[in-house]
Every structure is written in C-alpha cells, then in structure tokens.
Amino acid sequence: MDDLAGLKTTPLTAWHRAHGAKMVPFAGYEMPVQYEGVLAEHAAVRERVGLFDITHMGEIFVDGPGAEAWLDGLVTNRVAGVAVGKVTYTAMCKADGGVLDDMLIYRLGAERWLVVCNASNHDKIAAWLRAHAPASSVRMDDRSDATALIAVQGPDARELVGRVANLANLRNDIAALDFYTAFACPGASGEWIVSRTGYTGEHGYELYLPNADALAVWEELLSRGADLGVAPIGLAARDTLRFEVCYCLYGHELEEDITPLEAGIGWAVKLKKDAFTGLEALRSQQAAGVPRKLVCLEVTGRGIARQGARILSGGRDVGFVTSGTFSPTLKKPLALALVEAAVPAGDVMIDIRGKGVEARTTAFPFLAARTKGDPKAPRQLT
Amino acid sequence: MVPADRKYTQEHEWIMVDGGNGTVGVTEFAAHELGDIVFVELPSVGATFKQGDTVGTIESVKAVADLYLPVSGEIVAVNDAVATSPELLNSDAFGQGWLVKVKLSVPGELDALLDAAAYGELLGG
Numbered sequence: 001m002d003d004l005a006g007l008k009t010t011p012l013t014a015w016h017r018a019h020g021a022k023m024v025p026f027a028g029y030e031m032p033v034q035y036e037g038v039l040a041e042h043a044a045v046r047e048r049v050g051l052f053d054i055t056h057m058g059e060i061f062v063d064g065p066g067a068e069a070w071l072d073g074l075v076t077n078r079v080a081g082v083a084v085g086k087v088t089y090t091a092m093c094k095a096d097g098g099v100l101d102d103m104l105i106y107r108l109g110a111e112r113w114l115v116v117c118n119a120s121n122h123d124k125i126a127a128w129l130r131a132h133a134p135a136s137s138v139r140m141d142d143r144s145d146a147t148a149l150i151a152v153q154g155p156d157a158r159e160l161v162g163r164v165a166n167l168a169n170l171r172n173d174i175a176a177l178d179f180y181t182a183f184a185c186p187g188a189s190g191e192w193i194v195s196r197t198g199y200t201g202e203h204g205y206e207l208y209l210p211n212a213d214a215l216a217v218w219e220e221l222l223s224r225g226a227d228l229g230v231a232p233i234g235l236a237a238r239d240t241l242r243f244e245v246c247y248c249l250y251g252h253e254l255e256e257d258i259t260p261l262e263a264g265i266g267w268a269v270k271l272k273k274d275a276f277t278g279l280e281a282l283r284s285q286q287a288a289g290v291p292r293k294l295v296c297l298e299v300t301g302r303g304i305a306r307q308g309a310r311i312l313s314g315g316r317d318v319g320f321v322t323s324g325t326f327s328p329t330l331k332k333p334l335a336l337a338l339v340e341a342a343v344p345a346g347d348v349m350i351d352i353r354g355k356g357v358e359a360r361t362t363a364f365p366f367l368a369a370r371t372k373g374d375p376k377a378p379r380q381l382t
Numbered sequence: 383m384v385p386a387d388r389k390y391t392q393e394h395e396w397i398m399v400d401g402g403n404g405t406v407g408v409t410e411f412a413a414h415e416l417g418d419i420v421f422v423e424l425p426s427v428g429a430t431f432k433q434g435d436t437v438g439t440i441e442s443v444k445a446v447a448d449l450y451l452p453v454s455g456e457i458v459a460v461n462d463a464v465a466t467s468p469e470l471l472n473s474d475a476f477g478q479g480w481l482v483k484v485k486l487s488v489p490g491e492l493d494a495l496l497d498a499a500a501y502g503e504l505l506g507g
Contacts, residue, residue, distance in 0.1 A: 029432045039418040060398075236417070236444050304421050304441050326420035327441055333421070353439075353446075 003249045004030045009058050011148050011214035015251040019232065026235060027119035029056040030360035035233035041237035042328040045200050045317070046379075049154035050233035051221055058122030059208065060129060061148040063112040067192030070111055076260055077111075078106050082294060087197055088269050089181040090118075091260040092125065093278030097285060098256040102127050104197060106182055114193070114208075116252045132277075144350050148214035153204030153241075155375040156228045161205045163382060164217060166196065173327040174205070179372045184188060189213045201245030201367065203375030226323060231310070243323050244298065246336060246365035251334060252307060252323045253294060260340065261285055264294040264364070292319065292340045296364045297348065299333040301322075301357035312349040312356070321341070321350065327366060329379075334366050335359065383410065389452070389492060390501035397452045397484075399492060404453060405480050408440065413475040416442040419468045424449075424460040424482055431455070431484075433491050436494065438481065440471065443478055449481060453491045459483035488493055 003021055007030040017023060021032035033249050034041065036315035062071060072080035077090035084370065092279040093101045106370045117125040126142055133140060152161050162171040168189055173183060174194060179270045182195035189212040200205030209217055222230055239249065246264075248254050260269050261282060271283050283293075299305055305324035310317050319339030327334045335350070345361045370377055384390070388398035394412035397404040413419060421441040431451045433436055438449035460482050464470050473478040486492075496504065 033444075034417060037418050039420075240443060302421075302423060303439075303445070306446065328443070357442070 008056075010053055011200075011211045012053045012055065012218055013096065015215060015218065016232075021232070021234060024235070024271060027080040027122075029119060031056060032232070032234045034236045035232050038234070038240060039328050041231060041233045042240050043327070044229065044231040045153070045154045045233055045237065045241055046329055048229040048231070049152060049156040049225060050200075050231050050237070051218065052151040052153065052233050052238055053149075053218070054151050054238075055148045055207075056119035057149050058115075058117040058125060058142075058144040059149070060115040060117070060126060061113070061141040061143055062115060062138060063109075064099060064132055065111055066137040066205075067111055068072055070134060070138050071115070072273070075103075075105065076282070077105075078270045078273060079107070082107050083110055083333065085181045085183055087182050087195060089180070091254070091265060092128070093260065093276075093282070094352075095277055095281060097261075097278045097281035099260055100128060100251070100252045100256065100289060101250055102254055102265070103119055103260075104194070106195070107176075108182075108184060116313045125173070125350075140281075141250040142285055146211055147209050148209045150207045150209065150214065150218060150221070151200075151204060152200050152207065153198045153200040153233075154202050155370070156225070156230075156276050157202070157204045158375060159205070160221060160225045160228055160230060161194070164220055166192070166217075170194070177205075187213050198371070199247055200241040201247070201264065201369035201371060202241075203370060208340055212317075240325055240328055243325060243334075243336070243363070244329055244367040245328055249323065253338070258292075258338065259285060259290070261290045261366050262292040262294065286337070290342065291341055292338050293343075294322070294365055295337050295343070297321075297324075297335040297337055297350070297359045298362045298363045299335060299357060299359045301349065301359065303350075303355070303357045304333040305335040305359065306356070309335075310351040310376050311343075312351065313339070313343045319332060321344040329367055334362075384445045384498045384505070385477075386431045386498040388499060390471045390497035390504075391452045391495060392504065393450050394470065395452050395491070397432045397449060397495065402422070402453070402486055403408070403458060404484050404486055404492075406482050407480040408447075408449065408471065408475060410475040411502075412447070414415060416440065416445055416447055417472045420441050422464050422468045422471065422481070423466060425457050427457050427460060429457050431457070432486070433488070437461060439493065451482075451484060452495060453484060453486050453488065454482040455458075457482050
C-alpha cells in the first residue's frame with residue numbers, strides 16, 4: 001500500500017475514500033487515481049461528462065498596478081494587453097529557456113490576475129514569483145490551500161454546469177463563454193471563478209471555489225447530472241485524456257531541460273515580445289535550429305512504450321518516450337517522444353524493456369480536440 | 383474470493399493441476415490492483431522454463447507486471463483469447479482469464495506453494 005500519512009487532503013478527499021476511489025500520493029496530496037476503472041472513466045468524459053477534483057493545482061492571485069508588466073516579463077506567451085476575462089496558456093522559463101512550469105494566467109480585472117500552476121511545481125513557482133517580485137506595485141496572495149478546483153469535462157459539461165443552482169441565473173453567460181475565457185461570480189462562501197478551460201480535449205469548465213463550497217457543488221453536479229451519466233474521474237484517466245489530444249504534461253513533455261520550442265508549444269512562445277525571462281536563449285535556439293522535436297508514435301509491434309523508453313532511428317539512439325500508454329479511444333498503444341530534430345518521419349524502433357519494438361511516426365495530435373465549436377461534433381478518428 | 387481448488391504464489395499467480403499439467407493465471411487481486419488490463423504477452427508453446435522464470439508480461443493502462451511461472455516445465459498451451467481480449471483478466475481472472483498451461487517437470491515444487499487459506503491470509507495481512 002502507498003503510504004498516505006501526512007499528505008495534504010482536499011475538501012473532497014473523504015468523499016473519494018467513501019466512494020471507492022483508489023487513493024495515491026500525488027504532488028504532496030492524497031488524490032484519487034481511479035474509481036470505477038480508467039477505461040470506463042475515460043469513456044465517460046469522451047462520451048458524456050466527468051468530474052475531476054484537481055484541487056491540488058496551485059492558485060496564486062496577483063494584483064497591483066505593476067502586475068501586468070511584471071507577469072508579462074516572466075512568461076513566454078503575451079499576457080499584457082489581453083482583455084479582462086481572458087485566460088492564457090503559457091510556459092514560465094528559466095534564463096536558459098528550460099521550462100519551470102506550464103500554467104494558465106487569468107486576467108480577472110484591470111490590475112487583478114490569477115496564476116494557476118501545476119501542483120508538483122507549486123512551491124517552485126511560488127518561490128520564483130517571490131524572488132522576482134518588484135518591491136512595490138505588485139501584491140501576491142497564494143490561495144492554493146484555500147481554493148478548491150473542480151473540472152467538469154465532456155460533451156455534456158455545458159448542460160451540467162448550467163444546472164448548478166448558484167449558476168442558474170448565469171446559464172446564458174456560461175453558454176456564451178468562449179474557450180479560454182472566464183468570469184467571477186459570488187458563491188456561498190466567497191468568490192467563484194467559472195472558466196471555460198480543461199485538459200481533456202473535450203468541451204469543459206473549471207470551477208474555482210472556496211474550500212467550504214466544494215463538497216456541496218461536487219454532490220450537486222453528481223445528483224443533477226445523474227441523467228447525463230456523470231461520473232467522477234481519477235488522475236489516471238485525466239492523464240490518458242490529455243495524452244490522446246497531445247497536451248503536454250510537466251514531468252513528461254516539459255522539464256527544466258526541455259524548452260517550449262522543443263516540446264511543440266512554440267505557439268505559446270512570443271519571440272517578438274520585448275522581454276521575458278528566457279527570451280534571448282529561445283531566440284538563439286530558434287535561430288540556430290531547435291535541436292529536438294516532439295513526435296507522435298504509433299507502436300506497430302507488440303508492446304506498450306512507457307516514459308523513458310529509448311527511440312532508435314537508423315540504428316542510433318535519437319531520443320526517448322515522454323508519455324506512452326494504450327489509447328482507450330483509439331484502442332492501440334501510442335507514445336509521445338522527444339527526438340532529434342533531424343529524425344525523419346516513418347519507421348523507428350523503441351527499446352521496450354530490452355526488446356526492440358517497431359513503431360512509426362503519425363500525425364499530431366492522435367485525436368482532435370473538441371474544445372471549440374459543437375461539443376458533440378462527430379469525432380474524427382484517423 | 384480465493385478458490386480452494388488451486389495453489390498460489392506470493393506474486394499472486396495461481397496454478398490448478400490436473401494430472402501432469404497445470405493451468406496458470408494471475409489472481410483476481412492482482413488483476414484488480416493492476417487496473418484495466420490492455421495488453422498480455424505470453425510465451426511460445428513448447429518453450430521450457432524453470433520455476434520463477436519470467437514467461438510473460440501483463441500491462442494495464444498505467445502499469446506493467448511480469449508473469450512468473452509457479453513451477454518448472456514446458457508450455458503446452460497459451461490462452462489466445464486473453465491476447466486478443468485482455469479484459470478477460472479483469473472480468474474472470476480465475477476462469478476465462480487463464481494464461482498458460484504447463485507440463486510439470488518437477489511436481490514436488492507444488493508442495494511449497496500456498497494453499498487458498500494461506501493465500502487468503504497473505505491478502506488479509
């Protein structure tokens with residue numbers, strides 16, 4: 001058994017335990033890895049709607065007249081000048097261009113912002129922000145321990161979120177909320193933030209709530225969504241869901257020794273910005289040629305390639321698997337791999353526990369996201 | 383549920399002996415712990431192994447487990463159904479989810495394996 005003593009809990013931990021979840025240590029928290037089973041949970045999100053407790057994520061509020069320029073100078077994407085309500089996906093890099101974390105930055109007001117980072121990097125990012133904060137004009141309020149986060153994801157997510165009593169009078173606003181936008185509204189115990197975001201590739205929402213409101217909202221979503229087939233979803237399915245649509249996960253595709261250009265999130269790196277930490281290194285890398293690239297692989301031989309497995313092309317070691325599993329939707333073993341930029345498309349070998357297994361590069365992404373447009377549009381399977 | 387008609391290993395394999403052959407699988411507990419099983423690799427018929435040898439691989443979405451042979455012998459049959467439908471291990475680990483049949487070369491090895499009561503204690507403790 002995994003030792004769960006001394007780990008942080010969420011307002012929903014007791015609920016998870018009482019409902020048969022397998023609990024595991026994750027980033028210092030005791031979190032549900034699965035309930036019914038990863039395949040059933042994965043399918044629930046792709047076909048209906050699922051609820052995720054992702055309270056472990058870090059929420060750092062920033063405000064003040066200097067916040068806009070300061071945040072913009074710390075991240076690769078452009079956050080200065082965006083409209084209130086806009087959510088921006090970005091990397092935060094070291095001076096050498098290596099990724100400290102990927103994160104969402106919310107503009108909640110003219111001078112008010114929210115930084116949402118990975119749980120595993122929360123302490124590092126909080127320290128980085130403190131170390132780089134100007135003496136005045138910016139205030140930081142780390143509310144990670146006071147904020148619960150529930151993700152509602154799947155083609156029926158819009159319908160379900162609109163059924164929450166506290167949001168009923170905002171049904172039209174929820175329906176009109178564009179992908180990567182958010183609004184704040186009052187809740188029972190304080191401010192709620194309703195965000196049209198998620199990491200599953202499906203239409204979805206993330207609800208930031210005061211801890212005290214989390215259990216009631218979770219149970220309300222389950223009871224009001226019973227006819228929709230709503231299900232609680234563990235971290236295992238969260239990983240397979242993001243994997244199929246090729247969303248990067250820190251600790252896999254992103255690391256301090258991987259740049260965002262290598263990881264394929266160059267669209268979130270604005271090299272034309274005047275300044276941000278890592279800009280010079282990333283400009284140099286772009287100019288010299290990005291040395292590695294993230295590729296999609298389909299394992300054509302027998303086996304499942306896991307993180308760390310080496311990739312061989314032309315008999316040479318050219319890189320490694322960053323994430324690999326059996327795709328529940330496409331029903332075959334797939335892998336993301338970071339390889340030398342010169343590796344041609346086509347056949348490669350993967351060293352799976354000492355055995356060479358055939359694989360070939362395939363189109364990015366494995367599965368097209370349905371985050372925009374009709375949440376129930378027919379899925380295009382390749 | 384631990385069936386009393388077979389023997390068990392500390393590594394959560396079972397073997398049910400009929401004459402000189404034993405049918406081998408993994409226990410319901412092992413299958414449940416692995417989660418949804420999506421890939422099974424089994425040895426070739428005719429191959430011979432010693433007790434404790436790794437003869438196959440069982441993979442779930444999240445994890446990989448080796449299959450150890452509980453006794454020495456020659457593989458006389460493998461369950462092709464689990465290769466195409468690995469979910470049989472989750473739905474019926476003690477029945478349709480059997481993995482290989484082995485012709486025992488050292489029948490005395492069975493004596494040191496766990497009986498159902500001892501295996502049940504292992505799970506309980």
